[in-house]
Structures are given as structure tokens and as C-alpha cells.
Amino acid sequence: MTDKHILDQLYTVIAARKGADPETSYTARLFAKGTAKIAQKVGEEGVETVIAALAETPEKVASESADLLYHLTVLWADQGVKPEDVWNILAERQGISGIAEKASRTDK
Numbered sequence: 001m002t003d004k005h006i007l008d009q010l011y012t013v014i015a016a017r018k019g020a021d022p023e024t025s026y027t028a029r030l031f032a033k034g035t036a037k038i039a040q041k042v043g044e045e046g047v048e049t050v051i052a053a054l055a056e057t058p059e060k061v062a063s064e065s066a067d068l069l070y071h072l073t074v075l076w077a078d079q080g081v082k083p084e085d086v087w088n089i090l091a092e093r094q095g096i097s098g099i100a101e102k103a104s105r106t107d108k
């Protein structure tokens with residue numbers, strides 16, 4: 001048993017699929033299609049999650065969320081973003097209200 005978060009484990013599997021056979025790996029197929037296709041899939045799965053929330057069931061929201069997180073993780077690997085880069089940003093934000101953070105932005 002590992003204590004790594006499942007998204008960290010998924011990232012390791014996804015990153016190892018770079019250059020793998022697109023015939024046998026869906027992830028390798030996405031990498032072969034390129035950034036635009038991967039980004040498009042993230043958008044599609046995001047929209048499907050929204051539709052599930054507005055018109056379907058909590059179970060469907062969970063299932064679409066899993067699709068979204070998988071495709072987002074492929075996009076991170078494509079862009080050279082590591083899960084800990086995202087975890088670190090979330091950790092830095094802990095305890096800071098979103099309203100206070102927005103008010104402190106200089107690029108408003």
C-alpha cells in the first residue's frame with residue numbers, strides 16, 4: 001500500500017505513457033494528438049460535469065468529475081506541470097479567503 005494520493009499515482013502512470021503505443025493506450029493516443037486535443041477534452045469533460053450538475057444525478061457528477069480530473073492530469077503532463085506544483089499553490093492559498101485574495105490582486 002502506498003500513501004500517495006490517487007492523483008499523484010495517476011500522474012505517474014500518465015507521464016509514463018508518453019511515447020507509448022497509441023493502439024493500446026488511450027493516454028498515448030491523446031499525447032499523439034497534441035495539446036489542442038488534450039485541452040479540448042478538458043473543456044468537454046468540464047461542460048459534461050456542469051451538465052451533470054444541472055440536469056443529472058450526483059453519481060453522474062462524480063463520474064464526469066473523474067473523467068475531468070483524468071484529462072486535466074493528462075494536460076498537466078503535456079504542459080510539464082507536476083501535481084505538486086498545483087498542490088503547492090492550493091497549500092499557499094489555505095486560510096486565505098477567496099474574497100480577500102481577489103481584493104488583493106493588482107491585475108484587476
Ligand SMILES: N=c1c2ncn([C@@H]3O[C@H](COP(=O)(O)OP(=O)(O)OP(=O)(O)O)[C@@H](O)[C@H]3O)c2ncn1[C@@H]1O[C@H](COP(=O)(O)O)[C@@H](O)[C@H]1O
Binds near residue numbers: 013024028066070
Ligand atoms: N482514468 C482514466 C480515464 N478516465 C477516462 N478515460 C477515457 O477517456 C475517454 C473519454 O471518453 P470519451 O467518450 O470522451 O472519449 P472518446 O470518444 O474517445 O473521445 P474523442 O477522443 O473521440 O473526442 C474514454 O476512452 C475513457 O476510457 C480514461 N482513460 C484512462 N484512465 C487512467 O489512465 C490509465 C492509463 O490508461 P491507458 O493510457 O489507456 O493505458 C488507466 O489505467 C486509468 O487509470
